[in-house]
Amino acid sequence: MPSETPAFDLRAVVLSGFLPAALFAIGEGAIIPIIPIAADNLGAGLAFAGFVASLILVGELIGDVPSGVVVGRIGERNAMIGAAAVSVVGLLVCVWSPNPWVLAVGVFLVGVSTAVFALARHAYMTTAIPVHVRARALSSLGGVFRFGYFIGPFVSAGVIHLTGATQSAFWIHVTCCMLAAVVLLVIRDPATGARGFRKPTRASRPDTAVPATATTVAEPPTDTGAQFVQDEAHGLFRTIRTHRKVLLRLGSGAGLIGALRAGRQVILPLWAVSVGLDDSTAALVIGIAGAVDFALFYTSGQIMDRWGRLASALPCMLGLSISYFLLAWSGHLDARVGWFVAIAIGMSLANGVGSGILMTLGADLAPRDHPAPFLGAWRFTGDFGSAAAPLVISGVTAVASIAVASGVMGVLGLVGAGVLLRYVPRYLPRRLR
Numbered sequence: 001m002p003s004e005t006p007a008f009d010l011r012a013v014v015l016s017g018f019l020p021a022a023l024f025a026i027g028e029g030a031i032i033p034i035i036p037i038a039a040d041n042l043g044a045g046l047a048f049a050g051f052v053a054s055l056i057l058v059g060e061l062i063g064d065v066p067s068g069v070v071v072g073r074i075g076e077r078n079a080m081i082g083a084a085a086v087s088v089v090g091l092l093v094c095v096w097s098p099n100p101w102v103l104a105v106g107v108f109l110v111g112v113s114t115a116v117f118a119l120a121r122h123a124y125m126t127t128a129i130p131v132h133v134r135a136r137a138l139s140s141l142g143g144v145f146r147f148g149y150f151i152g153p154f155v156s157a158g159v160i161h162l163t164g165a166t167q168s169a170f171w172i173h174v175t176c177c178m179l180a181a182v183v184l185l186v187i188r189d190p191a192t193g194a195r196g197f198r199k200p201t202r203a204s205r206p207d208t209a210v211p212a213t214a215t216t217v218a219e220p221p222t223d224t225g226a227q228f229v230q231d232e233a234h235g236l237f238r239t240i241r242t243h244r245k246v247l248l249r250l251g252s253g254a255g256l257i258g259a260l261r262a263g264r265q266v267i268l269p270l271w272a273v274s275v276g277l278d279d280s281t282a283a284l285v286i287g288i289a290g291a292v293d294f295a296l297f298y299t300s301g302q303i304m305d306r307w308g309r310l311a312s313a314l315p316c317m318l319g320l321s322i323s324y325f326l327l328a329w330s331g332h333l334d335a336r337v338g339w340f341v342a343i344a345i346g347m348s349l350a351n352g353v354g355s356g357i358l359m360t361l362g363a364d365l366a367p368r369d370h371p372a373p374f375l376g377a378w379r380f381t382g383d384f385g386s387a388a389a390p391l392v393i394s395g396v397t398a399v400a401s402i403a404v405a406s407g408v409m410g411v412l413g414l415v416g417a418g419v420l421l422r423y424v425p426r427y428l429p430r431r432l433r
Contacts, residue, residue: 016187017125018144020080020180024087024117025148027176028110030156031091032056032149033286034169035107036269037279041166044100046270047398050405052104053266054390059111060118061387064380065236067119079120081184084177086113091177094170110173143297146355150294153287161280169283236380239373246365247381250423254358254378255385256416257313260320262386263409264347266393267402268340271327274402275336285341289348296352303353304360309428313357313420319350321413328406358382364428 035056039049071079090109097103125141156169240247268289272282304312323346330339362378389409396405 016077016184017121018141019187020183021121021141022144022148023176023180023183024084024114024121025145026152026155027087027148027173028114029149029152029290030159030169030172030176031094031110031152032265033153033269033283034156034160034166034279035103036266037273037282038094038166038169039100039103040273041279042097042100042103045398046274046402047394048100049273050266050270050390050394050397052100052107053269054387054394055104055108056111056114057262057383057387057390059108059113060115061380061383063112063115064119064376064383067116068376070116071120071123076120076124077184080117080124081181083113083117083120084181084184087117087177088174091170091174095167095174143294146290146294146297150287150290153283153290157280157283157287160283166279236373236376239377240380243374243377246427247377249419250361250365250427251378251381253313253416253419253423254361254382255388256412256419257317257354257358258382258385259389259392260317260324260409260413260416261351263324263389263393264320264351266390267324267327267406267409268344268347270393270397270402271340271406274331275340277337277340285344288341289344291348292345293348293352293355296349297355300353300355300357301360304357309357309361309364310420310424312354313361313424314417316350316354316357317413317417317420319353320347321410321417323347323350324406324410324413328403328410331403361424361428 032053036049036053039052040046044052067079070082074082087110090106090113093106093109094103097106121141152172155172159168159172160166268286269282272285277285300312323343326339326346327343330336330343333339358378362375365378366374389412392408392412393402393405396408
């Protein structure tokens with residue numbers, strides 16, 4: 001039988017997939033640089049403000065465990081709508097929090113819901129996009145995420161400047177979550193034509209190039225996003241045990257990449273507080289740095305494809321490490337505000353060079369016949385590093401100072417670069433190194 005490619009409605013995918021993702025990312029990008037500042041305004045010290053900021057990443061790590069089951073049971077669209085609703089609850093707790101402890105609860109709820117939304121979004125795009133354009137679509141989805149982190153701080157800076165209240169930044173994410181939910185409710189699912197909370201059956205979500213005819217039997221495909229993320233989540237800790245050697249060695253390098261990236265999202269707002277920048281100016285500086293990060297996401301892919309994974313991973317780790325050391329050194333200088341701006345941009349430059357490195361390494365290492373469980377374990381490893389870094393920063397700041405915490409992160413960056421240099425050649429073929 002001749003095969004034909006199913007009709008692909010790009011407009012429907014953009015509206016129902018990319019638009020909610022962009023809205024959610026803009027809202028998240030608006031609040032991340034504000035969380036430590038909001039905690040400081042409620043009376044938290046630098047160390048506890050760092051702890052509160054870390055809870056969004058801790059929540060994401062914890063949310064990674066049940067999110068695959070949730071998405072598999074209620075469907076991708078329903079999971080995204082539900083995650084947006086839970087985010088709104090957490091954000092309203094943040095808005096009306098009377099003290100840093102209540103703020104911490106709200107931030108944790110936002111983190112858990114973010115994990116569910118992110119996994120459901122990945123699953124949704126996997127289902128809706130045909131295989132022959134899926135890689136480009138998922139790569140573009142990563143660009144949408146960075147676009148939100150680029151735009152969000154600018155929106156936050158403008159709103160704080162107009163209202164004079166730091167807590168008003170949380171209303172940006174509330175608005176974005178509600179708009180994302182409305183889009184998901186109103187726009188039809190390109191894979192099924194369904195709207196709203198209807199959960200399509202797996203058999204109604206074809207991802208095959210051969211249509212059913214009178215002489216062929218349409219079998220329920222297994223390549224759906226919901227099934228993929230269920231496979232990722234199923235037996236997570238058993239998968240970690242099975243692949244413990246590569247996860248302990250190269251996975252520890254991935255965890256340190258996640259740690260240095262997540263650490264900058266906490267230490268930059270804390271440093272802005274320590275040098276006396278006002279809330280809107282701090283958000284503006286972080287937004288400008290985000291623009292540099294966003295501009296390099298495609299360049300990073302070209303570097304990896306042309307010169308190998310280490311050509312992206314090592315400059316990323318070394319650049320972030322040097323930036324942390326410079327931040328620690330600049331704390332006593334008269335021009336520390338200028339140094340802060342330059343270092344924030346330098347951190348984003350280093351991070352941008354490594355855009356997509358974790359997903360790429362995971363795809364390189366995953367078994368070809370059944371990649372989902374390994375990818376779930378790989379993502380969990382990276383998320384563990386991301387969640388641990390802000391806790392390290394807040395802990396070291398509590399017992400020493402924020403400058404010492406920055407120095408510790410710099411040392412971890414050098415260790416991570418050494419781990420990658422040692423184990424990437426061992427586990428990847430020469431053409432990918």
